[in-house]
Amino acid sequence: MxxxxxxxxxxxxxxxxxxxxxxxxxxxxxxxxxxxxxxxPLESVKAVISSRLDRINRYPDMRGWDVVKRLAKEVDVAPENIQLGCGSTEVITQLVNFLAGSGDEVIYPWRSFEAYPIIVTGAGATSVQVPLTKEGTHDIDAMIAAVTDRTRLIIVNNPNNPTSTSVTDAQARKLLNSVPSDVIVLFDEAYFQFNTDTDTSVAMDLYREYPNVVVAHTFSKAYGLAGLRIGYAMGPEAVIEGMNKVALPFGVTDIAQAAAIASLDAYDELDMRVQNxxxxxxxxxxxxxxxxxxxxxxxxxxxxxxxxxxxxxxxxxxxxxxxxxxxxxxxxxxxxxxxxxxxxxxxxxxxxxxxxxxxxxxxx
Ligand SMILES: Cc1ncc(COP(=O)(O)O)c(C=O)c1O
The missing domain is CATH 3.90.1150.10 (Aspartate Aminotransferase, domain 1)
Incomplete structure (x- = not known):
């Protein structure tokens, strides 16, 4: 049936x-x-997780303030500019749900992270997929050319999954300088800690210069917490507020929040792993x-x-x-x-x- x-x-x-x-x-x-x-997983992170087990009969702090405040200090933004999600997948979902619905368009490179079409169609919006160049990089000129009155979001995936290519600072700026400033550009940087390209764009630098930049990061990859599901976005306060309204209530568990803080505490050890x-x-x-x-x-x-x-x-x-x-x-x-x-x-x-x-x- x-x-x-x-x-x-x-x-x-x-x-x-x-x-x-x-x-x-x-x-x-x-x-x-x-x-x-x-x-x-690090022993120190496992110990923190064990110490939180007696709280699992309670809901977590929905806004995850302890993590948010800690991240705010680390990246030097206000806590109001940070939003957590159940993995950066959920953060991106929140952003799309806030920005785009029926009749609206979301531009992104293709092939890229396979959740993008799912998230965009799930929101009822329309995907505008811009083919990668034959070298597997973002075709920035074609992405700019794809912008219309209906564009609500442009996604940049740096480095791009699956081609592992980087977006240069010059390309990112060209895009940002060509797009209306009331259209959000998301830099999905799930793998940025592994990016050694000296020309790469750095989304947090762009965030401080342009009013319409949102940055998505995750604890899944460099921090090794893929199974716990915690990611975060940095963005303008009004956008973070909108994302928070459509967030999955209690989507980020208390254990994930505690493990994220323990991982930030163990940054040097984790960074050595990244270098390896x-x-x-x-x-x-x-x-x-x-x-x-x-x-x-x-x-x-x-x-x-x-x-x-x-x-x-x-x-x-x-x-x-x-x-x-x-x-x-x-x-x-x-x-x-x-x-x-x-x-x-x-x-x-x-x-x-x-x-x-x-x-x-x-x-x-
Ligand atoms: C480009 C990209 N963005 C975001 C994610 C989401 O990761 P998570 O939801 O685990 O934070 C992934 C995961 O594979 C990815 O490849």
């Missing part, structure tokens, strides 16, 4: 969660499909380039193999070697930087693919 419902939802592909590590006989397997932090992941990324990419792969410098904790029509066939070699990776049929494979041992397997599989003739020919 088909129930009365919103027909536009039928056009949406459901979010595909990265697959768990495959079970491959005789090999250790690894999950490299969701851009997670491969390190185990960046070093591992360099090691893998160098090895792949020596094998003949052409890979632009990745700027997040993952990299992209543009395999085109060979994607699905190549993916099987990763699975049979015990690696789950994120497959985008007919486009490419996104591989998270994982444990050293997992990265060694990636290097081996990539060599195997080269030996089997999988390297894309020039221009492919």
């Amino acid at each position: 088909i129930f009365k419902h919103r027909s536009e939802i039928d056009t949406l592909p459901a979010y595909k969660q990265g697959k768990p590590a495959p079970v491959a006989p005789g090999v250790r397997s690894f999950k490299l499909s969701s851009n997670e932090n491969p390190y185990q 992941i960046v070093a591992e990324r360099g090691r893998v990419v160098d090895a792949l380039r020596k094998q003949g792969w052409v890979i632009d410098e990745p700027q997040a904790n993952f990299f992209w193999l543009a395999l085109g029509e060979k994607t699905e066939e190549a993916a099987e070699f990763f699975v049979s070697s015990g690696l789950s990776v994120r497959v985008f049929p007919s486009e490419g494979i996104r591989i998270s930087v994982g444990e050293s041992e997992a990265n060694d397997v990636v290097i081996r599989v990539c060599q195997d693919l080269v030996d089997r003739g999988f390297l894309p020919a020039d221009g492919e």
